[in-house]
Amino acid sequence: MIVQVSAALEYEFFGSTQVVLEIQPATSPDQVIREESLTLPDVPWRSDVAPSGRRRLRGVVSGRVSLGYTGTIDNGSRALLPASGRMEAWSDLPDDVMPYLLPSRFCPSDSLSRFANRTFAEAGDGVARVMAVMDWIAEHVDYVPGASVAQTGADETFTTRAGVCRDFTHLAIALCRALNIPARAASVYALDLDPPDFHAVTEVYVGGAWWMVDPTRLAPVEGMVRIAEDRDAADIAFMTTDRPCTVISQTITVSRA
Structure with a gap:
């Protein structure tokens, strides 16, 4: 199945705030990212990819900030839990x-x-x-x-x-x-x-x-x-910060491509 996803987030950060952001889908064998784009404030960001394909962004922000992601992802025919399966020792x-x-x-x-x-x-x-x-x-x-x-x-x-x-x-x-x-x-x-x-x-x-x-x-x-x-x-939080912040708006959309 090909799925289009988007996340539009707006937050108020009170002073310089360290942020860990996880809104990008993982790059893994069971899902292929066909296209994507990020909306981030103009500050330095560090991007990390784990062996599992999990992706994390790290940066420091302040004030009112807009963060966003849009992407088209092909998750193929996601395998469902089978009718039977053994427990491993x-x-x-x-x-x-x-x-x-x-x-x-x-x-x-x-x-x-x-x-x-x-x-x-x-x-x-x-x-x-x-x-x-x-x-x-x-x-x-x-x-x-x-x-x-x-x-x-x-x-x-x-x-x-x-x-x-x-x-x-x-x-x-x-x-x-x-x-x-x-x-x-x-x-x-x-x-x-x-x-x-x-x-x-x-x-x-x-x-x-x-x-x-x-x-x-x-x-x-x-x-x-x-x-x-x-x-x-x-x-697995989509956003982790080192100090409190306030949600202004948060909109998630998911649809079939």
Whole structure:
């Protein structure tokens, strides 16, 4: 599928502010960037590309600033989670996958281990367990904007049973890790998401590969364009700053090309 994406951001920065910006889609085998353009303030920017294809911009800005990205991305026929897939033994996991078994700031999987194993361990193979987790979240957690804050973790979402995409993603990650299934968070542009915004989804490692799933079930995986992936939302924010700033406007659009 060929998808057109854009992000138009306007912020007020109070004094000289260091900014890490991640709004460019990753350059990876499962998505090809056909064309793109950036709108950035006229200051020096450092551009970094990780081995995974994740792209990061770093700069120092101040005052009222406009930031933007537009691009046309071909994500081919994005592979969907298969009907079945084995869980890998720890000894067989690649080194770069191992960290995604461990608890992280927003995904305290150790605190949910007893519940996860009592509820999902008998579901079947790796894919069956993942789908059992996703079904449980769909049945028991409500999508409620404003029900959480930036500091909300998966354990709190498990208790309150409400949140937004990052909360659904954190809970899915924590439950999967508690079941010994590597899981991580991904930020994406998502086709058919209403209202349009940056979206957080889950990636799970089963059957020797990473697979993207959306615990909120608000957007089709086929229309998603990956921006970044890591342990949890703390590592994949579209913008990180070293001091407070104010949002003036933020507009995300995603459409079929």
